[in-house]
Amino acid sequence: MHAHTVIIIGAGPTGLMLANLLGDAHVPCLLVERRTGLPAQSRAIGVSPPSLDLFASLDLAEPLIERGVPVRDAVVSNGRSEIGSLSFRDLPEPYRFILSVPQRDTMEILQDRLQTLTDIEYLRGTEFVDWAARGDGLEVILRDLGQQKEYRIEGARLVGCDGSHSSVRDSCRLESRYKRYGVSFFMADFKNGPDLGHRAVLFFTADGAVESFPLPDQTRRWIAQTDAGPDEVTRDDLVEQVRRRTGSDLSAADGSEVSWWQPERRLVRQWHSGPVLLCGDAAHVMSPIGGQGMNTGLADAEFAAHLVRRYLAGEDWEALCEGYERRRRRAFTAAANRAALGMWLGTRRGRTARPRDLFLKYVLLGRLGANRLPHHFAMWTIPHSRLAGERA
Numbered sequence: 001m002h003a004h005t006v007i008i009i010g011a012g013p014t015g016l017m018l019a020n021l022l023g024d025a026h027v028p029c030l031l032v033e034r035r036t037g038l039p040a041q042s043r044a045i046g047v048s049p050p051s052l053d054l055f056a057s058l059d060l061a062e063p064l065i066e067r068g069v070p071v072r073d074a075v076v077s078n079g080r081s082e083i084g085s086l087s088f089r090d091l092p093e094p095y096r097f098i099l100s101v102p103q104r105d106t107m108e109i110l111q112d113r114l115q116t117l118t119d120i121e122y123l124r125g126t127e128f129v130d131w132a133a134r135g136d137g138l139e140v141i142l143r144d145l146g147q148q149k150e151y152r153i154e155g156a157r158l159v160g161c162d163g164s165h166s167s168v169r170d171s172c173r174l175e176s177r178y179k180r181y182g183v184s185f186f187m188a189d190f191k192n193g194p195d196l197g198h199r200a201v202l203f204f205t206a207d208g209a210v211e212s213f214p215l216p217d218q219t220r221r222w223i224a225q226t227d228a229g230p231d232e233v234t235r236d237d238l239v240e241q242v243r244r245r246t247g248s249d250l251s252a253a254d255g256s257e258v259s260w261w262q263p264e265r266r267l268v269r270q271w272h273s274g275p276v277l278l279c280g281d282a283a284h285v286m287s288p289i290g291g292q293g294m295n296t297g298l299a300d301a302e303f304a305a306h307l308v309r310r311y312l313a314g315e316d317w318e319a320l321c322e323g324y325e326r327r328r329r330r331a332f333t334a335a336a337n338r339a340a341l342g343m344w345l346g347t348r349r350g351r352t353a354r355p356r357d358l359f360l361k362y363v364l365l366g367r368l369g370a371n372r373l374p375h376h377f378a379m380w381t382i383p384h385s386r387l388a389g390e391r392a
Helices: 013-024 049-056 061-067 103-114 167-171 235-246 293-312 317-346 350-364 367-377
Strands: 003-009 029-033 069-071 073-077 082-087 098-100 120-124 126-134 137-144 149-160 176-180 184-191 200-205 208-215 219-226 259-261 264-268 276-278
Touching: 003 013, 003 293, 013 029, 013 103, 013 120, 013 293, 029 126, 049 061, 049 293, 061 103, 069 208, 082 350, 082 367, 098 208, 103 120, 126 149, 126 167, 149 167, 149 293, 167 276, 184 235, 200 235, 200 317, 200 350, 208 235, 219 235, 264 317, 293 317, 317 350, 350 367
Parallel strands: 003 029, 003 149, 029 120, 073 200, 149 276
Antiparallel strands: 069 098, 073 082, 126 137, 137 149, 176 264, 184 219, 184 259, 200 208, 208 219
């Protein structure tokens, strides 16, 4: 039987960040992940300045920036002409940009750093099965997927960072409020396509939205609103929708596999149960439009690291969890509402598109809004993540 202070289930960005923060604090942790390798897809790509500040606390900001593309400007178009623009160049120093970097690179940097931390044990190819309380701690049942063999591990606390389909959340029977938005999108990453520089370009057209973001290696992500189902979309469909709505020709570009999704919103009713705590998508899911989700999960990890350290220093676990839940619920609500509003505005079609364009041009992207919006998109105005101002 092995003992660990904290057992973390899920080694996505949130779980990897939490393991790094706790490892720096010399808290013995076991990190458990079903996958044996990094995801092939780029997935979440936007890293906000507050998240870069958190990476900097691990001496990882510069290595991450070297792998990405700093986006300092965003342009909004109706497909025929520019409606307005945003600049991140006046954000607080030192990160006057949103970093666009494939999620697998973010994860690789965090994962590689774990090798330098003697207090972290990292198990891959292993899945969480269940847990049971044992005194002031717990016993966790894990399954080695290679050998299909179950075994038990002891720990003081368990943190579920295992995504929207969280087995940890389900094992605690924690219910969620859930809704699916009535719009859908498909996307792919195209290399050597039209040169739009390092700008983010948002096409809000009467036929539907198209968004385009730069990535490293002459690649751009293209996202298009669609009425088709997940089994009906193809790369050619995406190329045609982009051409028709924006005039950009992707036919000669090298495109990745197309993925389809319908945005949803989920918020767990309670973020903890006894010795178990939830972080990231295990606790909440928001529309990916606007890139708020992964960054909210990273901030959860920072807050959870504070919580664990204070618990180990003698503070009451239940009271700490209640404080975590209050603050992170507020942060999620602010981020999710912004993501939903941005998605709602961008997906107006037909006769509602013209009023939307006027609202964007003269209100949101006008003189007053243009000074405020960059701070909102950069997540500087999301309720703060720290318990007491000190860093984990």
